[in-house]
Every structure is written in C-alpha cells, then in structure tokens.
Amino acid sequence: MGSYIVRRMLINVVVFLLITVAVFALVHKAPGDPIAMLIPPSELNSGSAQFIAHKRHELGLDQSLVTQYWHWFTNALQGNLGYSLINGRPVTSLLGERVGPTLELMGVGLVLSLLIAFSLGIIAALRRNTAVDYGATVISLGSVSVPVFFVALVGIYLFSLKFQLLPSAGISDPSAPGLIDSVRHLVLPALILGFGNSGPYMRYIRSSMITELDSDYARTAEAKGASRVRVVIRHSLRNSLIPVLTIIAASLPQLLAGAVVIEQVFAWPGMGQLAISSVQSHDYSVMIGFALVIAALVLLSNLLADVLYTVVDPRVRLR
C-alpha cells in the first residue's frame, strides 16, 4: 500500500501543478480589473490615471500573464503565495489565520452531522417502513433540499432573535472570551452545517444497515443467541461503515463549501469569508491561494477515501 500511496501522491503533485496553471489563468482572465475598481468611475479626476498606472506597475499587473505566473510560481515554491492587492498582507498569513476557525467549524459540523446521521440512519433501518422511518426520510430530504443559508437565517431568527439563547454572529465575544463563550458562538453555525450535511450520510447508513441486517451472518448471529443490540452494533454497523467511511472522506470538500456559506451568514472569520471578500474585491492573489487550498483538500480527501477503504475492508487491495 505504501508504494500505492507514493504513486498517488506523485500523480496528485502533477495534477496540482496543472491546477495552479488553470487557476492562475482563469482568475487573471476573469472579467474585472481590481485596480480600476479602486476608484469609482464617476469620481475619477485628473490625477487618477497616474495613480492607476503606478499601482498596476507596482503589483506587476502590467507584465505578461506568463511572466506573472512564473514570478508567482517561483515565489510559491519558497512558500510565498504573494500579497493581497487590497491590504498588502502576505496571502499565507491571511489564509493561516483563517484555517483554524474553518477547521473548527468543519470538524464540529462533521461530528454533529455524523451524530445526526448515525442516530437517524440506524433507527430508520431498524424500524423500516414505519412512521419513524418516514419521519427520518423527511428530515434527511429536508437537510438536502433546504438551502443551508435559509436554515441559518431561520436558526438566527429563532435562537438569537426570538428566544435570545445564542449569539448570531462572530466567533467570540471580545469582552468576555472563554470556553463557554466560544462554545455558545459555535453551536448554531456548527449544528446547521452538520444538519445540512447529514442527509446523504443518513440515507447511506440506512440502506447499508438494511443490507447488513438482512444478511445471513446477521441472522446466524441472532439465531446463535446474540442480543439484538450486539447484532446491530457489533456486526451490522461495523460492516455498514465500509461504504459510509469512503463517502464521508470524499464529501469533505462539500462540507467546506457549506462552511463558506455558513461563515458568511454567521460572520465566522474563516477561509470562506476570506474567499468571498477576495472575489468581491478581485483580490487575485488571495483568490488563487484559496483555490489552491481547496484543490489540495479535494485531492487529499480523494486519496484518503481510497486508503480508508482498504483499512476498513482488508479484502480490497490497491494496486
């Protein structure tokens, strides 16, 4: 398996390099000129043209795209992803300070989505074709079909405005920081992110559990006197994890996409919020930096999904 991972990593490096070229070209060729947009057209005056030309030269935007890419690439190899066009700060430090909050939101969101999905999935499988099963189906359908920003706004309306239980924005209260405060800020966004992602997991867990519960080995175990709980947890759940684990790993990028929306709604200072503000201001270097983080995440989560598959199911051999 070691050689498989090394081979896959090498392929991923090549794919990643191609992605950098594509992202760089797309971002720079997208309509919009970040420098011209610094001054609204109706407020131009006789000195503006000079300012714009000066700024463009300073940022190297007056050079050819190939030259710009090469400059960016050689810097990137040394760990420098460039500087924000808007505030001049290094992209790596801008991304660096946002990774933590995003991982926190994604991590807790993932745990909550698994808690929701496993509880509902197992119950639905055990109580197949009953009101409980239909109820769980409705919930999972709801989580897939209702947009996450809408759920977020409803959540804010209910928990922040109506009942005033939880804060509606930010990661902490600057005047009273602490664990409890952080947890209170995290609950709503993480729960909504988790709910939004739990639907597909739940459906997979339910169908996978049904297959395993109906299998011969489960019936045999029950016939030999194993308790229902033991059959469900020890035998069926363990085997049903095989397809579910790979799906979870492969859906990490989707979780990040959900986090981008949640971060915007809840003023959560993560990478998603940075990405949106950089797109709005055409901040090329930050947009590219963010796109590369996403690309790396997708490549790694695909690799993780493959590797996990062999770990949970030794019958699968990778070549």
Add this chain to the structure above:
Amino acid sequence: MRKFKQGVVLGSAVLATVLAAGCTGPKSSSGSNSGGASAGRLNMYLYQEPAGVFSPLAAASGPDMQVMSFIDEGLLGVDPDYKMQPVLAQSYDISSDAKTFTFHLRPGVKWSDGQAFTSQDVLFTYDLMANPKSTSATAGNFTAVEGVTDFVAGKADSISGFSAPDASTFVIKTSKPDVGLLGQIGAVNIVPKHVLGSVPVEQVAKDPYFQHPTVTVGPFKFVEYKTSQYVHLTANPDYRTPVKIKDIYLKPMTSDVATAQLGNGGLDIASFSPTDLKTVQGFSNVTTQERLGAGFIRIGLNQTKPYFSDVRVRQAFLYAVDRQKIVDSVLFGKAAVRNSDFAKADTPAGINEYAYDPEKAKSLLKAAGWDFNRTVALEWIPGQRDRDATTTIVQSQLGAVGVKVKLQQLQASDLIGSYKKKSYDMVLFGGGNYAVTPWNVNTIASCALAYPTGGNLTYFCDPKLDQLMAAANSISDETQREAAWQQAALEENAQADLMWMYDPMGLWAVNKKVSGFQAPGSQDAPYWAPATWSISG
C-alpha cells in the same frame, strides 16, 4: 465495541453541554457611565469587512474610513449636515482672491504617545498626499495647489503651495481661485511626522503603521483589528475633551445578521435597509434615525450618441418617469427625488422639478424628432433591490411614452469597458458626494473632465455651466458664492445633464442606551464627534 459506546456517550455529553451552555442568554454589552471617566462598551455594525489599511493614502474604503473617523482627525471635518467644521484647526481664513487658505491650529493638541501635534505634521501629511510617488489615491485632488504640477514633473524639490510659517499655522496656496478645494482636501486625516517622517516616500503607504495605527490624534485609540471579527478601539484619555465611551467594537457582518443583533442587543448601532424598516421599528430597544445621503442614484445618458445630445430628449426622459412613485414604492419613502447634481441646500427654489408628465414627455420627444422604432439599452450592475426595481419601472414608463428600452445587466468590470468604448446608451449608477462642496459637481459635469480624464461619464458639455462653476468657485464671500452656485444649479437643472433619480437616506437604528449619536447620510459614511457619544448601563 466498548470504545464505540464510550464515543457515542461522550459525543452526546458534549452535545448536551453545548446546548446547555447555549441557554445562558446573551451578555449585556455595556457598563455604566457615571462621572467624567470613559465607561461602557459600544458595539457597532460595519457593513463590510475593512481592508485593514487605515491610511489617508489608500483608495477610499468605507469601513476603513469609518474606523479612521474614531481615531484620526483632519484640519477640518464634515458634520452630519455636510458642513465643513474646524477640527484640528481652530479656525481658518480664505483670502479675498480665494487663492490662500490659512489654518490656525488648535493649541495644546497631543498625539496619543504624548508628542505635540504641530503644523509640521500637517505639512508632512499634505506633501505625502499630493505626491503620486506615495501612491496616494487622491493625489489628483491636489493638482490645483500651487507648485504641485512642477513638483510632480520633477522641476521642484518641494511643493511651494504648502507652508508652515510657525508651529501653529498651515497655509495652502492655489494657482487659481479655488474655494471648492477645501471640500476636497480640507478633511484629510493627519498622520504623525515623528513616526513616518523617516520612511522613504515610496514605502510610506506600505508601512506597518497603517495596519496598526497606534499613534493617532483622535478621541479613540486603536487597539487591534482581529481580522474579519472586529476592530477594537479604546478611549484616548489625553483627548482634548472627555471621551464618554470606553471601548468601541466595530464588527463586520451581513445586514440580516446585523438586524437580528439589533433586536437581541448584540449591536448598539447599525445601519439598515428600507426593507427592514418595519422589523427594526418593531424592536422595543432601539430608536431610528434617518438622513439624506450626499450622493444620488442617477441614469446617465451617453451624449456622444446624437439622439441624447438634444436637451429635449433628456428632459422628456425625466418627465416620463414618476420618480416620486419610485421613492414611495421601492424605497418606502426613505429617499428624496433629486432634480439636480447639486445638493438640495445649493439649489434655488425655482428649479424645474420635472414632475411626472407623460404627455409633455411625448411632445418633447416628437419635437426632438425621436425615432420611436429605436431601442435603447439601460445597463446597470444588478444586486441592489432598489436599483433592480428602478430599472424595471423606468423601462415600463419610458415604454408608455413610446421609448423602447432593453434592460442589460452587467458586471462592474464590463461597465468600465462600456464607458471606455463609449458604447452604452443609458447607465444607472449611484454614489458621489456633492453636499460638502458644490465644486464636486464639476467632476461629473465639466467638459474638461469627460471620462476617463474625469468622472463625467455621460460626456455632457455645457461651456456656460463650466463658466458659472468656475466663477462661483473663485468667490471668497460665502453669501455671494452661494448665490453663484445657485445660478450654476439653475443652468445645470435646465440642461438635464443626468436623469437624476433619487437621493437615498441613510437609515440607522440606535439602542436606547446610546445618546449623542448623529446618523451619517449613508451606511459607508464616516462618523461625527464620537467623543460626545455615551452609553448607559
């Protein structure tokens, strides 16, 4: 198996703790304000994330300027009624030829590190602002100052028009009479020479000082900008008057969340949109304030197109649209119909209001020989509810007088392209500030400042208006000058250089615990006199 069970139990316990922790309710955001010392904490809304460069050299960015309005000050400032008021200057004189402006600085002012504030700081700041090498985004505003052109061209070592004859006097000289210049450069925030004076001019704009401006002269001191979360400011104990609030947190978030936070006390002051008016008025803990903005929403008619160069066509377009109805239905009355580039204070009583009159529009169009088979495109950047609705109404009402209009949504960058090519017919946009000084109208209406040299995007040209504007701008006596501006406004109103639509109001919700706050005219405008605001427990 046991481990798995333990995991489930642990997970549930965490969830339960998290939910239980959530039931403690939000904290009160303020303290009490007794005695003369600063007290309490104020939470304010930022409509956008700041760029984090709190610099007068940087291109204008609303949220950053709002932060600067707490920590920085200029010689003059603009009050909520758009009047220039002395701030770091105690007073100023304008010479009778309107070419020399003398500022007498307020005595005893200190920087927040204890150093004395002098005219050298002012001279240093103005030299930087006028020098394109410093990447000053507004260097173009300073070209009217005597000697700037020679300095920029490398023919002079310094700018002769700026001088500091003594520690408490600063003088600006212009090459021709230009009273309006005060409105353009009088409120520049002053930066400390003793901190930045040794930095090469090309490097100043990038100096870390501007990301962490700890030495300032305003009522509040900068503490930190926690990226994307908040900007923390604290009272400057050495400010010339007592600062009533101790800590201010400015927090960027979406407007929906801000509205919710107003209701639950998470924010004490926030701007809101007319669509949220009813919701905000339903909150028992806030009062609302409103003020007309300094700019306006307009439709530009491209006058390089022969069919828009006829003034009767431009007037007909104005008569054809019921702008009052747009204000009432789209903006819930929270805007004023505009009839001039000039602010209401600078327009005389008798101007033509172009009240809705489709019959008059039809006859003007006929007289001008309008081709009723022609279709004109109306371009705009979509996404703002009032503008989106306005375009549809304009399309239908112009249609009713026989003008076929095609709506065309564009991205900001495409719009710049269509300005460059002069290809557009009609374009809807907003912004600007024409209230502080009427001279700013020159930027959008003068023949010499047609795009891309200036901001005259419609290529309107009326030499008579240019003449009237220049004459008004050279009068030092305020009363006479005001009369001259009104003459210019009459001419501009008759020529209908733009299809003026409306001047939106800035709407603000303020927690009842806060007093002294005076709403600015828009969500992105700087604040006025924050030292006088207070918050009770």
